[in-house]
Amino acid sequence: MKKNLLFVSPRFLFPADSGGKIRTSQILRGMKGGQFNITLASPAPADISSFKNDLNSICDRFVSWPELQVSPFNSITRMRHIFSKLPIPVLTDRSKEGSSTVQREIQNEMDIIVFDFPHSAIFAPDNIEIPSVMFTHNVEAEIFHRHVDVAQNPLIKAIWNNQYKKMVHFENEVLSRFDTIIAVSEKDADHFKNLDFLNIETIPTGTDIHFYSYEKPKENKTIVFTGSMDWNANIDGINYMIDKIWPIIVREEPEAKLLVVGRNPPNQLINKCNNYGYNVEFTGFVDDVRTYAWDSCVYIIPLRVGSGTRIKAFEAMAMGSPVVSTTLGVEGLEIEPGRHYLNADTETSFADSVLTLMRDKTTRENISKNARNHVVNNFSSDVVAKRFEDICVDTYNKYKSKIN
Numbered sequence: 001m002k003k004n005l006l007f008v009s010p011r012f013l014f015p016a017d018s019g020g021k022i023r024t025s026q027i028l029r030g031m032k033g034g035q036f037n038i039t040l041a042s043p044a045p046a047d048i049s050s051f052k053n054d055l056n057s058i059c060d061r062f063v064s065w066p067e068l069q070v071s072p073f074n075s076i077t078r079m080r081h082i083f084s085k086l087p088i089p090v091l092t093d094r095s096k097e098g099s100s101t102v103q104r105e106i107q108n109e110m111d112i113i114v115f116d117f118p119h120s121a122i123f124a125p126d127n128i129e130i131p132s133v134m135f136t137h138n139v140e141a142e143i144f145h146r147h148v149d150v151a152q153n154p155l156i157k158a159i160w161n162n163q164y165k166k167m168v169h170f171e172n173e174v175l176s177r178f179d180t181i182i183a184v185s186e187k188d189a190d191h192f193k194n195l196d197f198l199n200i201e202t203i204p205t206g207t208d209i210h211f212y213s214y215e216k217p218k219e220n221k222t223i224v225f226t227g228s229m230d231w232n233a234n235i236d237g238i239n240y241m242i243d244k245i246w247p248i249i250v251r252e253e254p255e256a257k258l259l260v261v262g263r264n265p266p267n268q269l270i271n272k273c274n275n276y277g278y279n280v281e282f283t284g285f286v287d288d289v290r291t292y293a294w295d296s297c298v299y300i301i302p303l304r305v306g307s308g309t310r311i312k313a314f315e316a317m318a319m320g321s322p323v324v325s326t327t328l329g330v331e332g333l334e335i336e337p338g339r340h341y342l343n344a345d346t347e348t349s350f351a352d353s354v355l356t357l358m359r360d361k362t363t364r365e366n367i368s369k370n371a372r373n374h375v376v377n378n379f380s381s382d383v384v385a386k387r388f389e390d391i392c393v394d395t396y397n398k399y400k401s402k403i404n
Helices: 019-031 048-056 074-081 096-106 118-123 140-150 154-175 186-194 232-252 267-276 290-294 311-318 347-359 361-378 381-403
Strands: 003-008 036-044 061-066 112-116 132-135 180-183 200-202 222-226 257-261 280-284 298-301 323-325
Touching: 003 096, 019 036, 019 311, 019 381, 036 096, 061 096, 096 118, 112 118, 112 381, 118 154, 132 381, 140 154, 140 232, 180 186, 180 381, 186 200, 222 232, 222 290, 222 311, 232 257, 232 267, 232 347, 267 280, 298 311, 298 347, 311 323, 311 361, 323 347, 347 361
Parallel strands: 003 036, 003 112, 036 061, 112 132, 132 180, 180 200, 222 257, 222 298, 257 280, 298 323
Antiparallel strands: none
């Protein structure tokens, strides 16, 4: 008889327009029809009926609470939480309805519970009396620390440092409450083990290799970036690209074009490009990023902050888009620089790598083919979902063995 699994997400998973949503929805889709009856619990938007088919593809049952409305001034008003003991991103996820929903479902004959991101533990009861799993997509505190490192403004640096210290405490306290912690890379797993957490399992980053099908990279001068443009790490990366890297590229190739594909790009960033007169297009939200990747010659990941693994890297590689990335942009991924992507950690080397792929057809196509084959052979989403399911089964069995 199948066991009942409750999966708690702090975000409604559709549209799957961020790395975390994509990773989670792919795992649930791969697990559906397997060893568990899956109940997904998350906040839900008012137009939830339009996502009925999406939800049916990833869970057997969906329960929800109202999604919090984000005001246009959210980045300012959320600063009222600066003096709280909890990090701001955790506090802004808090919901009485969410906590009540999760506690009710735990009592509704659930056999095991999975929390998606440490933030979601804000909905957990003080004592979780069934087998429990925490799915960490990254090391949350590490993201905050990297923002401290790159911040130039002393006030901004102080704010990030304040939040970093709080996130360290919150993350360590939360992870201690779970029977199993799932990490998305060996690097993250080692971090948690160094904090004396021994119950660590690791899954690779997976990609839907059928959806992200292969096309040979175009022979043009279009460079593409995809990612949610309301996420600080992506904003910092594109600012870095425009301020430091793009001037070098357009000096060599004046007809080069940059496409930034992702929801909610900041007006400040758009205005900067317009003022510079750069050939940069911000698409905002799009239904399908694939056409933009297929119509380009280079895919860039110019990230300087973040943690975990970037699923966008494997998606680009699966589609045949040759990738130029900082070391951090592909952190935790088992790929080889020079074979599967070009690595660049300075503005000069990043610009040179982009120009190489733009101009050198042989290098461009070799990187493209090698990367696609590597992802297909090692990182399909079906393999990752099966690994995740096995960890949940093992967690349940160990818990029952311990209490019997």
